[in-house]
Amino acid sequence: MAKEIIRVEHVGMKFNLSKEKVDSLKEYVIKSLKRQLEYNEFWALKDINFTLEKGDRLGILGLNGAGKSTLLKVIAGVFKPTEGKVYKKGKIAPLLELGAGFDMQYTGAENIYLYGAVLGYSKKFIEEKFDDIVAFSELDKFIDVPLKNYSSGMKSRLGFSIATVVAPEILILDEVLSVGDAKFRKKSEGKIMSMFDKGVTVLFVSHSLEQVCRLCNKAVILDHGTIKAFGGIEEVAEVYRKMLE
Ligand SMILES: Nc1ncnc2c1ncn2[C@@H]1O[C@H](COP(=O)(O)OP(=O)(O)OP(=O)(O)O)[C@@H](O)[C@H]1O
Numbered sequence: 001m002a003k004e005i006i007r008v009e010h011v012g013m014k015f016n017l018s019k020e021k022v023d024s025l026k027e028y029v030i031k032s033l034k035r036q037l038e039y040n041e042f043w044a045l046k047d048i049n050f051t052l053e054k055g056d057r058l059g060i061l062g063l064n065g066a067g068k069s070t071l072l073k074v075i076a077g078v079f080k081p082t083e084g085k086v087y088k089k090g091k092i093a094p095l096l097e098l099g100a101g102f103d104m105q106y107t108g109a110e111n112i113y114l115y116g117a118v119l120g121y122s123k124k125f126i127e128e129k130f131d132d133i134v135a136f137s138e139l140d141k142f143i144d145v146p147l148k149n150y151s152s153g154m155k156s157r158l159g160f161s162i163a164t165v166v167a168p169e170i171l172i173l174d175e176v177l178s179v180g181d182a183k184f185r186k187k188s189e190g191k192i193m194s195m196f197d198k199g200v201t202v203l204f205v206s207h208s209l210e211q212v213c214r215l216c217n218k219a220v221i222l223d224h225g226t227i228k229a230f231g232g233i234e235e236v237a238e239v240y241r242k243m244l245e
Helices: 025-033 068-076 108-118 123-137 152-163 182-197 209-215 233-244
Strands: 004-018 039-053 057-061 083-088 092-095 170-174 201-205 218-223 226-232
Touching: 004 068, 004 201, 039 068, 039 083, 039 201, 039 218, 039 226, 057 068, 057 209, 057 233, 068 083, 068 092, 068 170, 068 201, 092 152, 108 123, 108 152, 123 152, 152 182, 170 182, 201 209, 209 233, 218 233, 226 233
Parallel strands: 057 201, 057 218, 092 170, 170 201
Antiparallel strands: 004 039, 004 083, 218 226
C-alpha cells in the first residue's frame, strides 16, 4: 500500500490587513495602544484538504495571489494555520524565500552557519557539510566577504546550496528553479532531479504549466484560496488551460 506522507486537513489561513496607512513603528505603537488600529480580515486559504503519498510530486497552480506560497509556508511550518492541521512524516527541505534568514553584515561562511541553524541543522552537520556547500555554490573566492557585497544571484546560489545539502523526505520548492544564471539553473535543476530519483515527495509552485507537466504527477489549482481542482497532472492541466483561455 502506498505510504501517506502529507495530510492537509481543513486548513484555513487568515491575515489581518491594516485599514489605514501607518508610517512608522512609533505611530503603530501609539495607535495600537489607543486601539485606533482597524483591520480587515482576509482569508488567503479556506478549507484546504488533500493527501500526498511517498514519491508524489504535486504542482501547485493558480493566478497571482491565489494562495500558493501561503500554502507552502503552512506546510513548511513557517505559518501556523488559523484553522485545520497539517500532518507530515519525515525531514522537510523548504526552498522558499532562499536566504530569507541571511544577515547581510556577516560573511558567506558565517551565513552558512546562521542559515543552516534557521533550517534546523546541527552545528556538527554544518561543519561536516561546509565544504560541499561552498563547492556547490561556487563562491569559494567570496566566502569570507560580507553578504552585502554579493549580487542577488550569488545570495540565491548560497541559499540554494545550503537548503539542498540535506537528504529530505519532503522537498518544498517555491519558484526556485529560476535561481542564479543559466549555468547555475541547469546545475540546480540537476540536483533537484537527483532528489526526485531518490523518491522524495515534492510540492512545487511554478507559473510554468510546461514545467509542472514535465516534473509532476499530480497537481492542484488554487483559486482565491480554495481548491478548484486536484488530481492527476493531465486532467488538472486541462482544467487550468481552460481557466487561462
Ligand atoms: N504575511 C501576509 N500578510 C498579509 N497578507 C498576506 C501575507 N502573505 C500573503 N498575503 C496575502 O495572501 C494572498 C495569497 O498570497 P500568496 O503569496 O500565497 O499568493 P500566490 O498564489 O503565491 O501569488 P503569486 O503567484 O503572486 O506568488 C495575497 O492576497 C496576499 O496579499
